[in-house]
Amino acid sequence: MELRHLRYFVAVAEELNFTKAAQRMCTVQPSLSQQIKDLEHEVGAQLLIRTNRKVELTEEGKAFLKQALLSLEYAEKAIYDARQIANMSKDHLHIGFVPVAEMKVFPYIMPNIRAHFPDLKISFHSLTDSAQLDALKKGEIDIAFTRYPDESGEFEHVQVFQEPLALIMPKDSPFAEQRSISIKHFNDRYFVISDETASPQLYKLIQDFFKQSKLNVNIVQHSTNILLNVNLVGMGVGWSIVPAYVIPLLGDKIVAKNTIEPLPMIGLYANYRKQQKNPAIDLILKILKEQFYMDMF
Numbered sequence: 001m002e003l004r005h006l007r008y009f010v011a012v013a014e015e016l017n018f019t020k021a022a023q024r025m026c027t028v029q030p031s032l033s034q035q036i037k038d039l040e041h042e043v044g045a046q047l048l049i050r051t052n053r054k055v056e057l058t059e060e061g062k063a064f065l066k067q068a069l070l071s072l073e074y075a076e077k078a079i080y081d082a083r084q085i086a087n088m089s090k091d092h093l094h095i096g097f098v099p100v101a102e103m104k105v106f107p108y109i110m111p112n113i114r115a116h117f118p119d120l121k122i123s124f125h126s127l128t129d130s131a132q133l134d135a136l137k138k139g140e141i142d143i144a145f146t147r148y149p150d151e152s153g154e155f156e157h158v159q160v161f162q163e164p165l166a167l168i169m170p171k172d173s174p175f176a177e178q179r180s181i182s183i184k185h186f187n188d189r190y191f192v193i194s195d196e197t198a199s200p201q202l203y204k205l206i207q208d209f210f211k212q213s214k215l216n217v218n219i220v221q222h223s224t225n226i227l228l229n230v231n232l233v234g235m236g237v238g239w240s241i242v243p244a245y246v247i248p249l250l251g252d253k254i255v256a257k258n259t260i261e262p263l264p265m266i267g268l269y270a271n272y273r274k275q276q277k278n279p280a281i282d283l284i285l286k287i288l289k290e291q292f293y294m295d296m297f
Contacts, residue, residue, distance in 0.1 A: 003075055005039045006068045008032055012048065013065045016055045093117075093280045094141040096125045096132035099226060100245045100268055101145035105160060109287045117280055128198060136271060143281055147201040149269040157271040158285065160292045165205065165263040166247055166256050168230070169239045173255075180258035186215045190238030192229050195222040205264045206241050213261070230254065 011021040012032070022029040040047050047061035057065065093113075097106075102124075113120065125132070125141055132144035136155060144150075149157040167181075175181050196203040210217055220238050223229045227249070229240045234253045243266055247256045270288060272281055 001039065001042050003072065005035055005042075006072055008035045009039055009047065010065065010068055010072065012036060012055065013057055013061065013068075016057075018050075018055065091119065092121045092123065093278075094123050094125060094135075094143075096127050096135055096141040096144040096146075098129065098132075098145060098147055098268075099126070100163070100243060101160075102126075103245055105145065105268070105288075105292070108291050109284050112283060112287055113280060116283055120280060129200065133271065136273070142272065142276075142278060143284060144271040146269050146271060147199070147266060149267075150271045154274075155271045156274050157269050158288060160268040160270055160288055162265045162267045163244045164265050165202075165241050166244045167239060167241055167259055167263065168233050168246070168250060168254050168256050170233060170236045171253050171255050172236070173239075175257065176255050178257070180260050182260045183213055183215060183263075186210075186213075186217050186239075189217055190220045191217045192221045192223055192232045192238045192240040193219055194226065194229065194242075195224050198224045199226075202243070202266060205266055209241075209264050 008021070008025060008027075011024050012018060015021040015024065018029050018032060022032045025032065036048065043060075043064065045060040045064075046058050047064055049056040049058055110122075113122065125135065127135065127144075129146040129148055132141065132146050133150050133155075135141045136144045136150075144155075145160070149159070169176060175185060193206050194202045209215075218238075221232055223232060226242055226246055229242050230246060230249060230251075232238070233240050234251055241263060250256060270285070272285070
């Protein structure tokens, strides 16, 4: 059974007239009639009742029509999705990312991509984790670098690395000169933490850490991006817990402090389509495996 058999049958079922169905399908009536006979033979049931006056669907035909329409719909979607991916793979690569990938991953993968695919156009999309996975699902990006992996099973993912979280505080803090401090000193301190919508994984890790450690902190500000955390700490608003990649960005008014008790770790994941046929993505995954499947912090 081929898709053309289903298309011919649907045309006849909707027109209930072989002549009109043949015109619609740009074929001749005898050929159309033969295609329907071949289909009925393969199905093993009569799908249409033909008389000189009219054409009617049998009960078997009505049931077959529903599934035929679904099959054609799925086939068209499969063709569309494949073409979309093929078109993007030819000359354009779309990469979604959170800031840590921009600093810690792209400097390694981009020179290799440029060297192997000099004519490839690359677009970068700075998006939240959820927005990236949604864009990946829609085919708007080809790979997503997120703080948590896709759990739907729709995509493949690899963990690029894990990095520790770090405590930062104003340089004029009474604890700034200490080599390390205990988290018990977090109690009653003012804290700036990342917003749940902007950074859900970081937000959850910090909140769970406070709760499990039985810490009573004063959260005075939620920030929508990690640089705002840094700036607010620099302005003396409070302390903050940030991913370790931020430490090189600190100004002279901020210090990063070791804690006696370890802070949580946060991951970075690369998410991509299953069975993707994109040589640029294959190269990225190869570089990630060689360069990052070890602790780089």
